Amino acid sequence: MLAARLGHPLKLIAAAFLTTVGVITLLLRLPLSAEPGQHTTFLQALFTATGASCGALANVDTPTHWSTFGEVVIMFAVQLGGLGFMTSASLLGLLVSRRLGLRIRLLAATETQSVGIGDVRRVVRNVALITLAIEGAAASVLSAWLWLDHGMPVGRAAYHGVFHAVTGFNNAGYALYSDNLMSFAGDPVVIVTIGLAAILGGLGFPVLFELRHELRTPRLWSMHTKVTLLGYGVLLAGGAAAVLALEWRNPATLGPLGAADKLLGGFFGSVTARTAGFNTFDYGAAQPATLVVTDILMFIGGGSASTAGGIKVTTFLILFFAIVAEARGDDTVDAFGRQVSPAALRQAVAVALLGVALVVTGTLCLLISSHHTLDQTLFEVTSAFGTVGLSTGITGGLPAFDQYVLIVLMLVGRIGPITLASALALRERRRLYRLPEERPIVG
Amino acid sequence: MLAARLGHPLKLIAAAFLTTVGVITLLLRLPLSAEPGQHTTFLQALFTATGASCGALANVDTPTHWSTFGEVVIMFAVQLGGLGFMTSASLLGLLVSRRLGLRIRLLAATETQSVGIGDVRRVVRNVALITLAIEGAAASVLSAWLWLDHGMPVGRAAYHGVFHAVTGFNNAGYALYSDNLMSFAGDPVVIVTIGLAAILGGLGFPVLFELRHELRTPRLWSMHTKVTLLGYGVLLAGGAAAVLALEWRNPATLGPLGAADKLLGGFFGSVTARTAGFNTFDYGAAQPATLVVTDILMFIGGGSASTAGGIKVTTFLILFFAIVAEARGDDTVDAFGRQVSPAALRQAVAVALLGVALVVTGTLCLLISSHHTLDQTLFEVTSAFGTVGLSTGITGGLPAFDQYVLIVLMLVGRIGPITLASALALRERRRLYRLPEERPIVG
Ligand SMILES: [K+]
Ligand SMILES: [K+]
Numbered sequence: 001m002l003a004a005r006l007g008h009p010l011k012l013i014a015a016a017f018l019t020t021v022g023v024i025t026l027l028l029r030l031p032l033s034a035e036p037g038q039h040t041t042f043l044q045a046l047f048t049a050t051g052a053s054c055g056a057l058a059n060v061d062t063p064t065h066w067s068t069f070g071e072v073v074i075m076f077a078v079q080l081g082g083l084g085f086m087t088s089a090s091l092l093g094l095l096v097s098r099r100l101g102l103r104i105r106l107l108a109a110t111e112t113q114s115v116g117i118g119d120v121r122r123v124v125r126n127v128a129l130i131t132l133a134i135e136g137a138a139a140s141v142l143s144a145w146l147w148l149d150h151g152m153p154v155g156r157a158a159y160h161g162v163f164h165a166v167t168g169f170n171n172a173g174y175a176l177y178s179d180n181l182m183s184f185a186g187d188p189v190v191i192v193t194i195g196l197a198a199i200l201g202g203l204g205f206p207v208l209f210e211l212r213h214e215l216r217t218p219r220l221w222s223m224h225t226k227v228t229l230l231g232y233g234v235l236l237a238g239g240a241a242a243v244l245a246l247e248w249r250n251p252a253t254l255g256p257l258g259a260a261d262k263l264l265g266g267f268f269g270s271v272t273a274r275t276a277g278f279n280t281f282d283y284g285a286a287q288p289a290t291l292v293v294t295d296i297l298m299f300i301g302g303g304s305a306s307t308a309g310g311i312k313v314t315t316f317l318i319l320f321f322a323i324v325a326e327a328r329g330d331d332t333v334d335a336f337g338r339q340v341s342p343a344a345l346r347q348a349v350a351v352a353l354l355g356v357a358l359v360v361t362g363t364l365c366l367l368i369s370s371h372h373t374l375d376q377t378l379f380e381v382t383s384a385f386g387t388v389g390l391s392t393g394i395t396g397g398l399p400a401f402d403q404y405v406l407i408v409l410m411l412v413g414r415i416g417p418i419t420l421a422s423a424l425a426l427r428e429r430r431r432l433y434r435l436p437e438e439r440p441i442v443g
Numbered sequence: 444m445l446a447a448r449l450g451h452p453l454k455l456i457a458a459a460f461l462t463t464v465g466v467i468t469l470l471l472r473l474p475l476s477a478e479p480g481q482h483t484t485f486l487q488a489l490f491t492a493t494g495a496s497c498g499a500l501a502n503v504d505t506p507t508h509w510s511t512f513g514e515v516v517i518m519f520a521v522q523l524g525g526l527g528f529m530t531s532a533s534l535l536g537l538l539v540s541r542r543l544g545l546r547i548r549l550l551a552a553t554e555t556q557s558v559g560i561g562d563v564r565r566v567v568r569n570v571a572l573i574t575l576a577i578e579g580a581a582a583s584v585l586s587a588w589l590w591l592d593h594g595m596p597v598g599r600a601a602y603h604g605v606f607h608a609v610t611g612f613n614n615a616g617y618a619l620y621s622d623n624l625m626s627f628a629g630d631p632v633v634i635v636t637i638g639l640a641a642i643l644g645g646l647g648f649p650v651l652f653e654l655r656h657e658l659r660t661p662r663l664w665s666m667h668t669k670v671t672l673l674g675y676g677v678l679l680a681g682g683a684a685a686v687l688a689l690e691w692r693n694p695a696t697l698g699p700l701g702a703a704d705k706l707l708g709g710f711f712g713s714v715t716a717r718t719a720g721f722n723t724f725d726y727g728a729a730q731p732a733t734l735v736v737t738d739i740l741m742f743i744g745g746g747s748a749s750t751a752g753g754i755k756v757t758t759f760l761i762l763f764f765a766i767v768a769e770a771r772g773d774d775t776v777d778a779f780g781r782q783v784s785p786a787a788l789r790q791a792v793a794v795a796l797l798g799v800a801l802v803v804t805g806t807l808c809l810l811i812s813s814h815h816t817l818d819q820t821l822f823e824v825t826s827a828f829g830t831v832g833l834s835t836g837i838t839g840g841l842p843a844f845d846q847y848v849l850i851v852l853m854l855v856g857r858i859g860p861i862t863l864a865s866a867l868a869l870r871e872r873r874r875l876y877r878l879p880e881e882r883p884i885v886g
């Protein structure tokens with residue numbers, strides 16, 4: 001079975017992902033994919049293929065550069081990337097839990113120690129069903145609203161509804177408008193529908209699966225679901241409050257809006273940072289402090305095995321619980337009446353610190369190569385690592401070297417944290433001997 | 444004995460430190476302390492008293508604002524702060540090690556489980572002796588050189604030699620020249636002498652004590668000394684290489700200098716970030732990437748129980764070793780043939796993450812309140828937290844609120860990490876029960 005060879009599933013996932021990016025790149029280079037008169041360079045095609053598959057940045061303006069064919073290719077890349085990632089990350093999570101003999105609630109069925117072909121089929125089917133259900137609901141609402149309220153022709157409304165439902169649920173941030181969703185800043189139906197789709201996609205398959213089966217019996221929820229929901233909720237509310245406080249009077253962003261639209265903008269600004277990537281205001285005109293707050297939200301990201309990026313809510317919250325435990329003098333980290341396994345804690349530390357190292361390195365690369373300010377650069381790099389897609393508007397104008405750096409950051413940010421954590425978990429081994437302990441002075 | 448009441452020594456240290464700052468503030472407010480015609484506000488006096496005692500930032504120009512009396516008060520504040528901190532941090536380290544029954548090499552004497560008045564005396568005496576020896580040597584070299592080579596009158600040369608030996612060894616960064624040490628950029632005797640004094644002070648008393656007694660038997664060194672020396676060396680060399688590469692052609696910093704002076708500037712730029720705080724070039728004119736690299740070095744800082752600040756080299760290196768161990772699949776973190784105690788690892792995580800939280804919060808405060816760029820703000824805040832004293836030149840012009848934020852950051856950055864780690868270590872307790880383990884998905 002899959003668990004038999006440890007490195008195997010990880011290499012398989014990376015290879016499948018890179019192949020997808022390659023094929024999409026080729027498709028996007030076809031003249032058919034661009035609007036008449038537009039030429040697509042290799043870097044533009046590669047960047048967009050990576051950005052769409054990872055659900056992150058774009059370096060050309062989607063509606064004016066790409067033809068409808070090109071847009072559909074992008075939509076498929078987004079869908080394939082999201083589905084593929086949710087499936088493989090869920091399977092990896094399953095593999096890790098099974099192999100370590102822990103109670104696993106992801107699938108109700110067999111309790112063997114390996115993940116068989118039957119499990120794979122079940123996960124794929126369930127991921128596909130949940131995706132279809134949520135995207136279908138979001139597309140229906142959006143299409144009907146664009147047709148009835150915005151007076152779009154019915155075919156165009158259906159296309160726009162489906163496109164934004166797909167990019168919404170998959171936290172991809174691609175929109176069919178040059179100003180992204182800024183012209184819908186005052187339209188609660190569009191904003192809330194896309195926002196909810198992004199939140200559901202960002203919670204992750206394991207959580208959605210548990211919620212679907214045990215919505216009314218929270219005492220049966222796994223620690224993973226409880227931690228994810230708590231973290232997601234707190235970060236969403238805190239992020240919205242911060243964006244609102246900082247941008248309330250900014251004449252270039254939320255300032256000119258009415259109070260209700262400001263609240264909508266604050267809510268969506270928080271959703272989008274985790275890591276949907278749409279924008280209803282111009283981040284190039286936002287306060288520097290808003291950019292830093294958004295950096296933090298983008299870095300943390302969404303749920304594990306979700307369509308969102310970042311180091312993940314569980315990683316962040318486990319580290320927070322660890323600090324609380326230290327402050328209390330406890331030698332174990334507890335959450336919701338259970339002890340967080342020490343291995344999960346160690347992996348959370350590794351994932352978070354490697355994430356910081358990656359963002360710092362990427363920021364230094366861009367700072368050295370181009371002449372943008374630190375807040376623009378840090379924002380761009382964090383957005384790439386967190387597969388968010390927000391930008392202060394500098395992406396398209398960056399030198400080729402910087403764009404390649406961003407491509408690598410998007411790929412590593414997408415595949416990295418979960419495969420890293422899984423690789424660490426799967427390679428776990430008990431030493432047969434222990435060295436004597438010694439305690440250096442810390443702090 | 445001291446160990447009898449856990450919270451006691453920590454409160455005592457904080458109280459002593461704050462009292463010192465209060466008394467120095469009162470002394471600096473005396474008209475006698477300022478040059479004729481200069482008026483010292485309460486905030487200027489408080490900021491300078493905090494900056495000098497912590498060895499960090501200044502918000503007025505030292506030579507033009509303060510009289511010689513004021514300068515001597517500052518020198519005493521620097522010396523008192525450095526001595527007091529090294530002593531108390533060493534005693535805390537001793538207390539932690541003793542209480543936990545681990546092998547302790549800091550003092551050769553008694554092996555009881557508590558720290559008695561005899562130990563306190565021994566530590567104070569040894570700290571004072573080492574300080575006096577290094578500062579005496581540095582002061583002699585500097586005074587002789589300023590007299591013989593720079594043609595300073597002998598009394599003035601002696602005063603300048605002593606002042607910079609004291610601020611050098613104590614990593615305080617205060618100089619008697621308006622351009623700090625920029626006019627000495629090409630003077631290897633001054634730069635290397637102050638640099639060496641700062642490095643020795645920054646290694647920390649436990650390391651200096653071991654080196655003094657067991658210089659030729661490295662196999663007897665504790666893990667703490669080995670980790671500190673390794674980390675200090677690597678960061679020093681890496682920092683110098685980065686500063687040199689980034690500033691080599693910058694016409695506003697190292698660009699106009701000859702190759703030898705450039706090397707000197709790169710070396711000193713690396714030393715000063717950890718956390719001496721002197722400068723031989725203008726950080727306001729440095730590359731943004733140099734500021735970020737310096738931010739990292741300032742955040743990490745020097746050795747534990749040293750005159751330097753930051754989260755400390757051991758904290759940083761233990762986290763690095765933890766990532767390596769994770770990558771290998773090991774379930775213990777080893778260094779130099781010993782296992783790093785899990786408690787030390789957990790405390791390193793807590794100290795580092797709280798440091799990050801503090802720097803991010805401080806940066807947000809300054810970003811919201813004033814209108815400096817993110818790189819200036821982050822640099823200023825990291826410099827305060829790391830008790831470095833480097834600045835892009837914005838300190839004096841910041842609004843009062845920002846200056847109070849910096850004062851708090853300097854105090855917390857100075858007293859925080861070690862007392863936090865010690866408090867955590869002293870409060871450590873084994874739970875009488877264990878909750879069942881559960882493993883959330885990470886990454
Ligand atoms: K995204
Ligand atoms: K300093």
